[in-house]
Amino acid sequence: ELPENWTDTRETLLEGMLFSLKYMGMTLVEQPKGEELSAAAVKRIVATAKASGKKLQKVTLKVSPRGIVLNDSGTNELIENVSIYRISYCTADKIHDKVFAYIAQNQLNENLECHAFLCTKRKMAQAVTLTVAQAFKIAFEFWQAAKEEKEKRERSILEGEGTSSPSSEAPAHPDASAATGNLLDLEDPAKSPLTSSTNSPHVDNSMFGPSSSVNNNVVWEMDDGLDEAFSRLAQSRTNPHVLDTGLTAQDIQSAETLSPVDWNKIDSNTGEKDDLFMF
Incomplete structure (x- = not known):
């Protein structure tokens, strides 16, 4: 509480x-x-x-x-x-x-x-x-938002590939990754909490908190290794969040x-x- x-x-x-x-x-x-x-x-x-x-x-x-x-x-x-x-x-x-x-x-x-x-x-x-x-608790909220956004992007890419011609499939993945960048990096103390990509100009690096959004949804991204580690630890918790x-x-x-x-x-x-x- x-x-x-x-x-x-x-x-x-x-x-x-x-x-x-x-x-x-x-x-x-x-x-x-x-x-x-x-x-x-x-x-x-x-x-x-x-x-x-x-x-x-x-x-x-x-x-x-x-x-x-x-x-x-x-x-x-x-x-x-x-x-x-x-x-x-x-x-x-x-x-x-x-x-x-x-x-x-x-x-x-x-x-x-x-x-x-x-x-x-x-x-x-x-x-x-x-x-x-x-x-x-705050970090878990960020992680959930990142996970949901990642899943939504992956669905969007798959749907796009289903309707695209073979010649237009290749750029789908680079564009998707460029749209978000690696916005959440918690491993390296030398890096700022948020790293903005060229397509996310509104990210505020002065505070730990998301300010970039796509369709009004906060965008977060995290390292796959961290994602896996957190998922494993979350499973061992009495209450995951x-x-x-x-x-x-x-x-x-x-x-x-x-x-x-x-x-x-x-x-x-x-x-x-x-x-x-x-x-």
Whole structure:
């Protein structure tokens, strides 16, 4: 269920919401979701972090419908860029209640990885979880629109081929692809969210959101590999258009008491200690 201020949240999410956290580490998991699965993974990550005795890395986590972008807070160096379509689960851990964790499929080897982050408060962990879930909802809407538009184009091409002479069949496919271009590219952080083609001059690259249309229908296109990955993950979800989270209704209500703009300001002046041994 979405908060009452969802419209405001949506606008903020399109630009990307920033959270200052501490990266605890990653471990491989066998399944794409599950509270017990993620709890066991977080337990392993916490134990490894404690055993290392090292200070946790301060990071900035940017959440948008494109996915999660992780940067080192000190150097601003890119650590991780994971597409929202590869994220299958996120949660505020029940035992280590200041820990936010998500499970995602690795882009290179397709392993399922659980990444964990230390937050300043439980409410912060809940807020990050809710934000990722809401970003997923927007991304799913974009994906559905792209899928429907792609199917409509393919039907149109097939119908056109059925009535065309052989000599006119060849340009049908290039024209169809040129009309949309690859408008949704979520894999490469260096690319802008939208890439317009020469036949789509009205695409606004300044914000993550479709502004190009064909017959009043928003046009989106995505990489086939991503499409397949997202389809597989969607099938494993309890409700395909909602990202599974470990949040209860009470958790969500607690996180919603904060304005989205304030979510990343919780206890920003907290001391430097990592609290790893205070769990």
